[in-house]
Amino acid sequence: MTTPTFSRLVGPTARAMAAVRNTHCQPPTFRPAATTRGTIRCTHCGGNITFTASAIDGRTTGRCSSADCICWNE
Incomplete structure (x- = not known):
């Protein structure tokens, strides 16, 4: 889902959401086995995004x- 073309077409919020989903919400259920919390690098400013993916x-929710x-x- 996150390809160079996708990254150029969408904004930083959509890229951050895609990064969380691609890592923690895999098929076939598109949700993690257990609620997951963590941090990733911000796609806009380089800070830290704290996120939660619900089981x-x-x-997902996130805040830089x-x-x-x-x-x-969401």
Whole structure:
């Protein structure tokens, strides 16, 4: 899913969400076996994004440690 073409077409929030999903929400269920929490490098500013991937429904949330940067809740 995350190819160079994809990375050029979408914004930093979508790239961060894709990074979490590609790592922790694999087929066939598209959710982790257990709720997962961790950090990844921010795709916008290089800071730290703290994320959660839910084992119940595969939804993810994340927030960058930098002010006014990436934040999502799906």
